[in-house]
Amino acid sequence: MTPQQFYEALKEFGIELTEEQKWQLHRYFELLVEWNEKMNLTGITEVNEVYLKHFYDSLLAFLMFKDIHKCESLCDVGSGAGFPALPVKIVYPHLKMDLVDSLGKRVNFLNHVIAETKLQNIKAYHSRAEEYADKHRESFDIVTARAVARLNVLSELCVPLVKEGGFFIALKGQTGDEELKESKKALETFGVEIIEVKHIELPEEAGTRTNIYTKKYKKTPNKYPRAYGQIKNKPIK
Numbered sequence: 001m002t003p004q005q006f007y008e009a010l011k012e013f014g015i016e017l018t019e020e021q022k023w024q025l026h027r028y029f030e031l032l033v034e035w036n037e038k039m040n041l042t043g044i045t046e047v048n049e050v051y052l053k054h055f056y057d058s059l060l061a062f063l064m065f066k067d068i069h070k071c072e073s074l075c076d077v078g079s080g081a082g083f084p085a086l087p088v089k090i091v092y093p094h095l096k097m098d099l100v101d102s103l104g105k106r107v108n109f110l111n112h113v114i115a116e117t118k119l120q121n122i123k124a125y126h127s128r129a130e131e132y133a134d135k136h137r138e139s140f141d142i143v144t145a146r147a148v149a150r151l152n153v154l155s156e157l158c159v160p161l162v163k164e165g166g167f168f169i170a171l172k173g174q175t176g177d178e179e180l181k182e183s184k185k186a187l188e189t190f191g192v193e194i195i196e197v198k199h200i201e202l203p204e205e206a207g208t209r210t211n212i213y214t215k216k217y218k219k220t221p222n223k224y225p226r227a228y229g230q231i232k233n234k235p236i237k
């Protein structure tokens with residue numbers, strides 16, 4: 001997907017990018033490739049592949065989420081090199097965003113991209129998500145994550161951060177349905193219900209996506225999230 005094809009694809013969702021937004025995405029791409037030579041950020045560095053497998057893939061779940069304009073804040077757990085958070089922030093600049101990652105070097109990269117692309121009301125934090133919940137419990141309209149952990153583990157990291165009435169959106173690949181089955185109890189325990197599951201084929205046979213949308217209908221019990229060892233070794237079943 002060339003950048004031009006990417007712009008056209010967004011138009012199908014009613015989004016016409018400004019020159020500034022196009023520049024922000026391109027600058028982000030350049031920094032990703034540049035920093036990737038010194039540290040491990042991504043295996044995908046060819047321009048058309050980045051626009052498809054990182055930018056478009058990150059955005060799809062949000063382009064298809066009609067409540068996005070009603071939401072004000074978003075937390076991306078395990079942002080890594082910035083996905084899905086940074087493309088989403090560039091396209092939806094009204095969102096106030098926190099990016100959380102447990103790896104300090106990646107957080108430095110994220111804050112560098114944020115400064116270089118002149119994004120406002122967004123910051124990356126060096127923290128484990130389960131510790132971030134100490135001070136940011138029930139704080140965000142949307143909490144999201146891509147490629148961080150299986151859903152039963154991921155939901156314990158993410159859902160405590162979601163406000164009552166807010167959304168936890170998990171970007172999943174082929175194993176999405178199987179992960180959903182094993183996570184029914186966990187999702188209920190942490191206080192969210194499934195509102196939609198979208199199966200999508202990426203263009204150019206780039207893979208299948210299962211994007212899972214849940215809504216928080218009650219507070220997460222205070223004992224969650226537990227310490228990571230417990231979350232990982234004894235996920236709710």
Ligand SMILES: C[S@@+](CC[C@H](N)C(=O)[O-])C[C@H]1O[C@@H](n2cnc3c(N)ncnc32)[C@H](O)[C@@H]1O
Pocket residue numbers: 077078079080081082083084100101102103106127128129130145146147148157228
């Ligand atoms: C495979 S990368 C995925 C990065 C990005 N979301 C993407 O889709 O390209 C997983 C990231 O999650 C971070 N991570 C894993 N467990 C975490 C936790 N408990 N809290 C915060 N970050 C975590 C890792 O440091 C890593 O950067």
